[in-house]
Amino acid sequence: MNSSISRRDLLRFAGGGVLGLLLSPLPWKVLDDSAIWTQNWPWIPEPSRGPITWSASTCSLCGAGCGVRVRSSNGHPVSLAGQAGHPMSAGTLCATGLLAHHLACHPSRVLQPIRITNGTERTAADMATIVAAIHAAHSASTSASPAIAVIDSRPGRAASRLLMELAHQWPSAAYGVAPQAGRARTDLIRKHFRTAVPEFAADIQHARLIVSFGAPLVDGWGTAATARTLLAETSAHPRPRLIQIEPVRSRTANVAETWIPVTPGTEHVCALAIAQAIIEGRRMKSAVRARAEDAAALAAFLHDLDLPPAVRRCGISDARILEIARSLSDEPASVVVASPAAPEEVQSAVLLLNLVAGTFFREGGLRPLPEIPGAARTTDARTLEDFDDHSLSVIILDESAAGADIPAAVFGQKLKPGSGIVVSLSPFAAPRPVPIQYVIPAAVWGERLTDVAGTSPAGEISVGLAMPVMPARPDTFDTAAFLGAVTGTSQPSTEEILRQRIAAIWSGRRGMVYDPSSPTLRPVHAFGGTDALWSVLQSGGCWIDGPRPAGSMPAFRFLPAGLAEHLTKRVAATKAATAPALALVITSDPLRRDQAFDATLMSKVRDESGLYLPCGSVAIHPTTAEAHNVGVGDDATLSINGTTLPVHIACDSSVPPGLVSAMDGDGPVALAQSKISDRSVGSVASATSAPSVIPVTLWKA
Amino acid sequence: MFPWVYGFTWSTGNLIFLGIFFTVVIVIGLTLGLSVLRSLRSAQSNEIAHIRWKSEFHDLPAAARTCRHIFAGDTRERTCAHDFDCGTCTAHRHIEELRRSGRIVLHRPAGSGGFSVSSERLYHRGHTWLRREPDGTVVVGLDDLASRLVTDRSTLGLPPVHAAVFRNAPLVTIRRASAGTRILAPIDGEIVEVGGEGCEWLVRLRPRSLGTDAFAHLLRPAEAAGWLQYEFERLQRSLASGGVGVTMADGGLPMQELASAVPVDAWDRALGEVFLEP
Amino acid sequence: MVIDLDRCTGCGACVIACAVENNVPPAHEGTTPRTGLTWMRVVRVDDGRSFPDTRSVFVPLMCQQCDHHTPCVSVCPQNAVEYDEETGIVTQVPVRCLGCRYCMTACPYHARYFNWWDPEWPAGMEQTLNPDVSTRMRGVAEKCNFCHGRLQAARAKAAAGSRPLAPDDYQPACVEACPTEAIVFGDLNDPRSTVSAAASSPDTFRLLEHLGTGPKVRYRSRSAAVRESLTRNSVSSEKEQVHG
Amino acid sequence: MDSSLIPRGLQRTSFPRFLAWVLPWVALLGVGLFAVYLCLAYGLNQTNMDNRFAFGAWIYLDLTVIALGAGAFFTGFLLYILRRKELAAVINSAVVIGFICYSGAVAVLMVDVGQPLRAWFTFWHPNVHSMLTEVTFCITCYLTVLAIEYVPLILKNRKLRKNASMLLFEFQLHKLMVVFAGIGTFLSFFHQGSLGGLYGVLVGRPFAFRPAFGIWPSTFFLFILSAAAAGPSFILLTSWLVSKIARKPLVAPDVYRTLGRISGSILLVYVLLKAVDTLVWINRTAPGLGFQASSFYRYGDFGSWILFAEIVLLGLLPALMLLSSRVAQHTGWLVTAAAMACSGIVLNRFVMTIQTLALPTLPFDAFLSYVPSWQEVATFLAVIAYGVLVYSFSFRYLNLFPQERELRSA
Structure with a gap:
């Protein structure tokens, strides 16, 4: 008997083994398990399923103050929605607001102090080092002017008051605010009216006619409730007439009754021409005429400007101007608004037009805004630009609440050459052109108590409390706490200031006071006291100032000191300017407006759907593209005053021929803005993302 | 997929579709199973030799399957389709009858073309001959062409005594060059003696049957002469077209030194051609 | 569902709300509008008039929830797409999908999306995932299901109150999020519902109605130019006149 | 030893030269396998497919190779069922080509799906209304049949046949080959048709949609016919190509002629029906869905010339050439005609898969183009390399052309 195993035996064994295996449950089990495995890949996170709770708060991502309903699982917010009856937001939330709870885990979240070198390199920093650096700067200061500037990105908060008080206690420090959109306008209003007047807000909710010079009414004017007001059509509230005067077809222009494409940079001429048409049509309301003694002077001034040739440059027909003038005169509930980001001359001309049309102190017009009770007067505080050049050793930026951006060039201008440092308190450290050396981690929305003061579509002011809805990160710093640590003083807590x-x-x-639990709007006096108010506000409520009696218009001047010269110069400049081959119009991205950082899911409307023009892309009319020999998706180079930047071409027939439309943001255009501002070129360097007109040449890369 | 398994619906479409599918699967499975079963059964019933020959015969080139009656001059063109089993071939029987009745005669003179053909021997298509001995046994040897090709007796592997041999099944193996070639047995039988060195035959067999049918497939000497000539030419053609350069000036192979004239790399092919191994 | 295009400003809140509700991951690096995962998408379309009269219309586009002639249901080789007879919603069973993408080829509305990447959330963001909806997975095709998670929750609630599911019991996330109330959701079969009133308006139309897929998402616009530009097909397009 | 595996009596090139021929293909296969690994490990983001182009180069490859691989079933059908004995000269080669095409297609499909581990779900939860279900079932079964048909070829290898059990199994299997040929034909009719139906049922793609006869759209029948026409042409083409590369005659010229005649006559029927189908589509189907057929030919390079090329230039013309007895006298012309016929089918599959997806449906859609990524191309080429390798080894070690030996000695 041969007991050795032959190859055939082995083969037989293998064959039999395979057959036997097939008959066993093993292969089927493997199949089944592999299928189950594909449903539960270990590297894919599972939602944590726990008790669902609902809470209410106020969104503090921007100053609009929308009411938020928070759905939490296991104590962590999983989705946000608007509060249906909220007086400010009426149940709306913008796309960014819907993602507020994602910001806590943003990839560029800062969780410990960091040092940034060469603009991009980051290393962990020691808190003591930063404090020591600030102290060193403090002790080194000898001059009378402040060496440390504490810059508040969003004045008017309870935290702002803390900052202010702290800065005052600190001999060589000063409080300042970031350059604010519309501040020039406020200053101007004060010049027009001789008596002290408060700030004004447009009563969009009651307006029957709105003439808008590029104002983003449906996508960035207060809360999204403004859009609802403008678009809702009920028998009780017919849709208001909206005339949008804007170079490109923005989202607002798109839903407006009339969109008037205006040549970029000539909006003020257009506004002045309408004002002139009202005056010459002798339709100016007698009340207005009676209040201003210089009506004749205004008529003469406008006549001297010789507007018709300039208007022709606007690309708007005389008939259109007359029609708008007539409508403004005939409609009592009308208002003229300009984009907060519009250049100064546009703000001036629009204010003048409002005065001529008599929209001040009227329902549906410009209504006075009262002061927020208990707020420090930060409106008069100096901006960073107001500090002496090269005087600052340290700039402490409070960016814990998103606010207006400061152009990079300003820092260079204000800091002591070679030794000045910039410390930012911010939840994030996304790459930015601003020269920041240190970032101190701050809390994001939902992690700490703060307050938001907003303006409703009806032009009413409100205060809401943003309550913490998720556990705060222990490694973040409160602005006041940080400054307290630097100065070695103890300060009242935010809560104390809020209680005040x-x-x-x-x-x-x-x-x-709006109470989301009922939900009702009850007068303040119906509450028992501060405690009752506090608890309602804590549970997602908000205070809104009551209906104000329609005040009568005080005496004013159409042409306060300096305005006539300013406008004359601007109109003359418009007349003299030669038309550029192409004009670049940078519009602000409403979703990014007050938000330096995108929530990651914003990719849905940017990278994944093209709903918004992505950064780095410019849109041009197909005929423009053809004329410049570029096509959709081409890489091209944009040359602006010698600065060239790479862009992608997107063709869009809604962009008027001869224009290049781009969104501001952190793309090449922002880069260009910072570069151009170094060369101090025009309005592009302004703090706000103003629609800027730049001669552009375009060629294919 | 299966009734009562999650998600199954008793819709007509489902039933028709799955019915067809399962039918197909079953037919494939059954056919496959059947062939496995059949091959197992034929392995057990010792049909291997028979099947191997059938399979090999099927794969032989047409030139190797020429009918014996061509060599006898009975017919001009005919290829065998009966595995060289003339006993079952109706055409063969018919021609034989015609010849017996004298209606056709061998009109081709028995020319051996230089190969010796013995009148006492019967020839197998696998190039063996067979001679019936008086004691009822037969002796089997290599024919003239084969023995010129296989000159060294020591390369032959002969079967042991008492081994059963089957007609057209391997009888002897030739170990030469890279591949082995087998020589087919001419008839069924049992080995009774193995020839030694110098012996004209290779083995002595006791045939299983001594009836005429057992020898009907073997070539008679008259046919064998033409056949050997034909086979020699076939071998020559095969070697020539393969690019073998060693031929005589007239294009033919030197018959006497056949073994040494076939180059080493063509050896395997030459043996395959001659001994009917495809 | 009826979508009033005159009220859509293209703000994208619906897109975001949809992604948050359904645990759709943010874009992987390298994602384009063609490989994105946007169950709900807003597309800007020009109304076809010439400049400067031309207007854009923003068209929120999601699964159109075709009627019984659903192209995607019949093509799926393994019943991973199902038609819910009760609600008329076309549902997707992602765990059964093998990712052949035949349904995506079949869908004329391009409303189906393939998970080209493994879902990736920034660290910590998994805490914000909606517990009522499973997470997405690579390699399967998915689409809008009118917020199945919410429907299930509403069903459970109705069952707890031992009453049948009412059409107003839930609203998809996009409807809830739309700031201008452009999207109306309800029972089209109920003649008294707001949605069926809106659907019967002469301004209402459906996309690619000629194909006979019977979509249950309707669009409306008072502008004839908008209606024309969204219902025209290549037969009457301007391009043809130009290019012959 | 290599030479002991080569069938006796066949002249094959030396092993080093064979190696030199094989190695580049092995390298190509290796690159392709790496691409496959990338796709399986990281997902289909490695491809340039997208939500609009959900089917890309791979589906096109599948449809094309399966159409060209139809020679296996159709030759089998003619040989075993209709008893066209002369086709025995190419049946082995046809089976190998069929096996290569189908196994290559299935392999690519496994990469193409997003969740290969769930591939068997189609069997578990079949939706019988889906053409893809029909395709999956039939192709799986048919690939099994092809493998079974391939087995005897391998078992007949010189070395393997020495093993008695292999010989016996081969013998018995061969006897039952008619059953497999029958089943193969049945399955092939269905899946070739279903592959056509795959696009024909897409009511959402008016460019591809065709009205149904019974439960199948017209493309179902057109695909069967076109595959049946392309199959023999492809066998003709490959046989000729192999004989050119190997520099020896492999089949007798009359086999070429037979293949050409069969291919030509079916192609003629196909082209006529395709023309009728196109006219019905232009005048009835497309307008019924709200589209004018001419509108589909307005985009990019996809003008109506495609229609002309598909039906006349690469359809009618080769059909007439293949049927012409004068052309049949010249193998060169015959091969040209066969190549044209195959190109016509290749173009048809391209139009069905790629053009259908590139065309917009929604009024605000754009015409999109698509360029496969290197991973897709490498996988595509790997299938070709795989085919060349399997065929090369089969040709070297198996007796693919029974006539070769005789033609050699003739």
Whole structure:
């Protein structure tokens, strides 16, 4: 008997083994398990399923103050929605607001102090080092002017008051605010009216006619409720007429009754021409005429400007101008608004037009805004630009709440050459052109108590509390706490300041309080005291100032000192300017407007769907593309005053021929903005993302 | 997929579709199973030799399957389709009858073309001959062409005594060059003696049957002469077209030194051609 | 569902709300509008008039929830797409999908999306995932299902109150999020519902109605130019006149 | 030893030269396998497919190779069922080509799906209304049949046949080959048709949609016919190509002629029906869905010339050439005609897969183009390399052309 195993035996064994395996449950089990495995890949996170709770808060991502309903699982927010009856936002939330709870885990979140070198390299920094650096700067300061500037990105908060008080206690420090959109306008209003007047807000909710010079009414004017007001059509509230005067077809222009494409840079001429048409049509309301003694002077001034040739440059027909003038005169509830980002001359001309049309102190017009009870007067605070050049050793930026951006060039201008440092308190450290050396981690929305003061579509002011809805990160710093640590003083907590504010509201007995639990709007005096108010506001409510009696218009001047010269110069410049081959119009991305950082899911409307023009792309009319020999998706180079930048071409027939439309943001255009501002070229360097007109040449890369 | 398994619906479409599918699967499976079963059965019933020959015969080139009656001059063109089993071939029987009745005669003179053909021997298509001995046994040897090709007896592997041999099944193996070639047995039988060195035959067999049918497929000497000539030419053609350069001036192979004239790399092919191994 | 195009400003809130509700991951690096995962998408379309009269219309585009002639249901080789007879919603069973993408080829509305990448959330963001909806997975095709998670929750709630599911019991996330209330959701079969009133308006139309797929998402616009530009097909397009 | 594996009596090139021929293909296969690994490990983001182009180069490859591989079933059908004995000269080669085409297609499909581990779900939860279900079932079964048909070829290898059990199995299997040929024909009719139906049922793609006869759209029948026409032409083409590369005659010229005649007559029927189908589509189907057929030919380079090329230039013309007895006298012309016929089918599959997806449906859609990524191309080429390798080894070690030996000695 041969007992050795032959190859055939082995083969047989293998064959039999395979057959036997097939008959066993093993292969089927493997199949089944592999299928189950593909459904539960270990590297894919599972949602944590826990008790679902609902809470209410106020969105503090921007100053609009929308009411938020928070759905949490296991104590962590999983989705946000608007509060249906909220007086400010009426149940709306913008796309960014819907993602507020994602910001806590943003990839560029800062969780410990960092040092940034060469603009991009980051290393962990020691808190003590940063404090020591600030102290060193402090002790080195000898001159009378402040060496440390504490810059508040969003004044008007309770935190702002803390900052202000701290800065005052600190000999060589000063409080300042970021350059604010519309500040020039406020200053101008004060010049027009001889008596002290408050700030004004447009009463969009009651306006029957809105003439808008590029104002983003449906995508960035307060809360999204403004858009609802403009677009809703009920028998009780017919849709208001909206005339949008804007170079490109923005989202607002798109839904407007009339869109008037205006040559970029000539908006002020257009506004002045309408004003002139109203005056010459002798339709100026007698009340307005009676209040201003210089009506004749205005007529003469406008006549001297010789507007018709300039208007022709606007690309708007005389008939259109007359028609708008007539409508403005005939409609009592009308208002003229300009984009907050519009250049100064546009703001001036629009204000003048409002005065001529008599929209001040009227329902549906420009209504006075009262002061927020208990707020420090930060409106008069100097901006960073107001500090002496090369005087600052340290700039402490409070960016814990998103606010206006400061152009990079300003830092260079204000800091001491070679030794000045910039410390930012911010939740994020995304690459930016701003020369920041240190970032101190701050809390994001939902992690700490703060307050938001907003303006409703009806032009009413409100205060809401943003309550923490998720556990705060222990490694973040409160702005006041950080400054307290630097100065070695103890400060009142945010809550204390907020309580003071609520006490002020209570003592004023003015306005209404919205209670989301009912949901009702009850007058302040119906509450028992500050505690009752506090608890309602804590549960997602908000205070809104009550209906103000329509005040009568005080005496004013159409042409306060300096305005005539300013406008004359601007109109003359418009007349003299030769038309550029192409004009670049940079519009601000509403979703990014007050938000330096995108929530990651914003990719849905940017990278994944093209709903918004991506950064780095410019849109041009197909005929423009053809004329410049570029096509969709081509890489091209944009040359602006010698600065060239790479862009992608997108063809869009809604962009008027001869224009290049781009979104501001952190793409090449922002880069160009910073570069151009170094060369101090025109309005592009302004703090706000103003629609800027730049001669552009375009060629294929 | 299966009734009562999650998600199954008793719709007509489902039933028709799955019915067809399962039918196909079953038919494939059954056919496959059947062939496995059949091959197992034929392995057990010792049909291997028979099947191997059938399979090999099927794969032989047409030139190697020429009918014996061509060599006898009975017919001009005919290829065998009966595995060289003339006993079952109706055409063969018919021609034989015609010849017996004298209606056709061998009109081709028995020319051997230089190969010796013995009148006492019967020839197998696998190039063996067979001679019936008086004691009822037969002796089997290599024919003239084969023995010129296989000159060294030591390369032959002969079967042991008492081994059963089957007609057209391997009888002897030739180990030469890279591949082995087998020589087919002419008839069924049992080995009774193995020839030694110098012996004209290779083995002595006791045939299983001594009836005429057992020898009907073997070539008679008259046919064998033409056949050997034909086979020699076939071998020559095969070697020539293969690019073998060693031929005589007239294009033919030197018959006497056949073994040494076939180059080493063509050896395998030459043996395959001659001994009917495809 | 009826979408009033005159009220859509293209703000994208619906797109975001959809992604948050359904645990759709943010874009992987390298994602383009063609490989994105946007169950809900807003497309800007020009109304076809010439400049400067031309207007854009923003068209929120999601699964159109075709009627019984659903192109995607019949093509799926393994019943991973199902038609819910009760609600008329076309549902997707992602765990059964093998990712052959035949349904995507079949869908004329391009409303189906393939998970080209493994879903990736920034660290910590998994805490914000909606617990009522499973996470997405690579290699399967998916689409809008009118917020199946919400429907299931509403069903459970109705069952707990031992009453049948009412059409107003839930609203998809996009409807809830739309700031201008451009999207109306409800029971089209109920003649008294707001949605069926809106659907019967002469301004209402469906996309690619000629194909006979019977979509249950309707669009409306008072502008004839908008209606024309969204219902025209290549037969009457301007391009043809130009290019002959 | 290599030479002991080569069938006796066949002249094959030396092993080093064979190696030199094989190695580049092995390298190509290796690159392709790496691409496959990338796709399986990282997902289909490695491809340039997208939500609009959900089917890309791979599906096109599948449809094309399966059409060209139809020679296996159709030759089998003619040989075993209709008893066209002369086709025995190419049946082995046809089976190998069929096996290569189908196994290559299935392999690519496994990469193409997003969740290969769930591939068997189609069997578990079949949706019988889906053409893809029909395709999956039939192709799986048919690939099994092809493998079974391939087995006897391998078992007949010189070395393997020495093993008695292999010989016996081969013998018995061969006897039952008619059953497999029958089943193969049945399955092939269905899946070739279903592959056509795959696009024909897409009511959402008016460019591809065709009205149904019974439960199948007209493309179902057109695909069967076109595959049946392309199959013999491809066998003709490959046989000729192999004989050119190997520099020896492999089949007798009359086999070429037979293949050409069969291919030509079916192609003629196909072209006529395709023309009728196109006219019905232009005048009835497309307008019924709200589209004018001419509108589909307005985009990019996809003008109506494609229609002309598909039906006349690469359809009618080769059909008439293949049927012409004068052309049949010249193998060169015959091969040209066969190549044209195959190109016509290749173009048809391209139009069905790629053009259908590139065309917009929604009024605001754009015509999109698509360029495969290197991973897709490498996988595509790997299938070709795989085919060349399998065929090369088969040709070297198996007796693919029974006539070769005789033609050699003739």
